[in-house]
Amino acid sequence: MDRNLVGKVALVTGGASGIGRATAIEFARRGAAVVVADADATGGKETVSYIETNCDARAMFVGVDVTDAVSVEAMIRSTVEHFGALDMAFNNAGVPDRAASLHVSTQENWDRVMSVNLEGVWHCMKAELDQMLLAGKGAIVNNASRSGLVGVPSDGVYGAAKHGVVGLTKAAAIEFAGKGVRINAVCPGLVETALTRARFGDELAARAKLANPLGRMAQAEEIASAVVWLCSDAASFVVGVALPVDGGATAR
Numbered sequence: 001m002d003r004n005l006v007g008k009v010a011l012v013t014g015g016a017s018g019i020g021r022a023t024a025i026e027f028a029r030r031g032a033a034v035v036v037a038d039a040d041a042t043g044g045k046e047t048v049s050y051i052e053t054n055c056d057a058r059a060m061f062v063g064v065d066v067t068d069a070v071s072v073e074a075m076i077r078s079t080v081e082h083f084g085a086l087d088m089a090f091n092n093a094g095v096p097d098r099a100a101s102l103h104v105s106t107q108e109n110w111d112r113v114m115s116v117n118l119e120g121v122w123h124c125m126k127a128e129l130d131q132m133l134l135a136g137k138g139a140i141v142n143n144a145s146r147s148g149l150v151g152v153p154s155d156g157v158y159g160a161a162k163h164g165v166v167g168l169t170k171a172a173a174i175e176f177a178g179k180g181v182r183i184n185a186v187c188p189g190l191v192e193t194a195l196t197r198a199r200f201g202d203e204l205a206a207r208a209k210l211a212n213p214l215g216r217m218a219q220a221e222e223i224a225s226a227v228v229w230l231c232s233d234a235a236s237f238v239v240g241v242a243l244p245v246d247g248g249a250t251a252r
């Protein structure tokens with residue numbers, strides 16, 4: 001294992017579960033100190049405890065609601081107070097669309113999906129940029145989705161939020177590239193997590209078979225390795241990409 005992130009500080013929102021947990025663990029395996037931020041304290045503390053026991057790295061849980069700018073600013077303050085810096089951030093906290101179809105989608109579904117999946121990323125980027133611009137360096141990766149690149153039926157509101165994440169990523173990437181902060185997005189295909197189990201239930205295995213040329217779901221670790229690479233110096237010339245990690249789904 002290449003511990004190329006020793007001495008760096010990483011922040012992962014949605015680090016209590018799924019892709020966020022796998023990414024927090026991968027940052028730690030590579031030597032970074034990790035802030036696991038989530039609305040779910042139980043899951044977040046489990047991620048921290050796993051890191052402390054297995055990864056030879058420091059970790060801390062911070063409770064956050066990414067829909068609340070004040071809570072997000074407090075998360076960044078805690079990060080810097082505790083670990084002295086913020087070098088890498090993965091804005092990953094998200095919720096699934098609950099609508100069976102766009103025309104029966106409710107206002108409540110729209111508000112919830114937009115406030116967590118799009119506005120939450122904006123809040124996080126603002127607070128992270130404040131800190132990274134002071135330091136003159138940093139790397140941010142936003143978690144978009146295959147639904148941020150192409151239209152996915154019955155994922156209309158979710159897809160609108162994720163297309164928004166890609167737009168935010170590209171505009172900010174251009175704006176801040178000359179100031180030492182690299183910003184990119186990952187666009188996962190179907191990944192086996194609590195979110196997809198809640199969204200698709202018993203249909204999940206069948207959907208996964210059809211979803212991409214590999215004919216299977218991704219495991220969260222397969223997304224985590226792309227995120228950690230994008231945050232590392234190995235990706236020093238990669239700016240403003242929305243990287244599909246989708247088993248070839250969007251290549252069709």
Ligand SMILES: NC(=O)c1ccc[n+]([C@@H]2O[C@H](COP(=O)([O-])OP(=O)(O)OC[C@H]3O[C@@H](n4cnc5c(N)ncnc54)[C@H](O)[C@@H]3O)[C@@H](O)[C@H]2O)c1
Nearest residue numbers: 014016017018019039065066093094145188190191193195
């Ligand atoms: N699983 C997939 O197939 C897939 C595919 C593409 C993109 N994504 C995206 O990946 C991200 C993570 O998804 P996952 O599948 O790991 O889901 P998950 O449900 O396992 O994890 C999501 C985490 O976000 C946290 N969270 C939700 N709302 C929050 C809030 N307001 N403030 C703070 N934390 C909050 C949850 O507590 C949870 O720990 C999401 O943005 C999702 O849209 C997932």
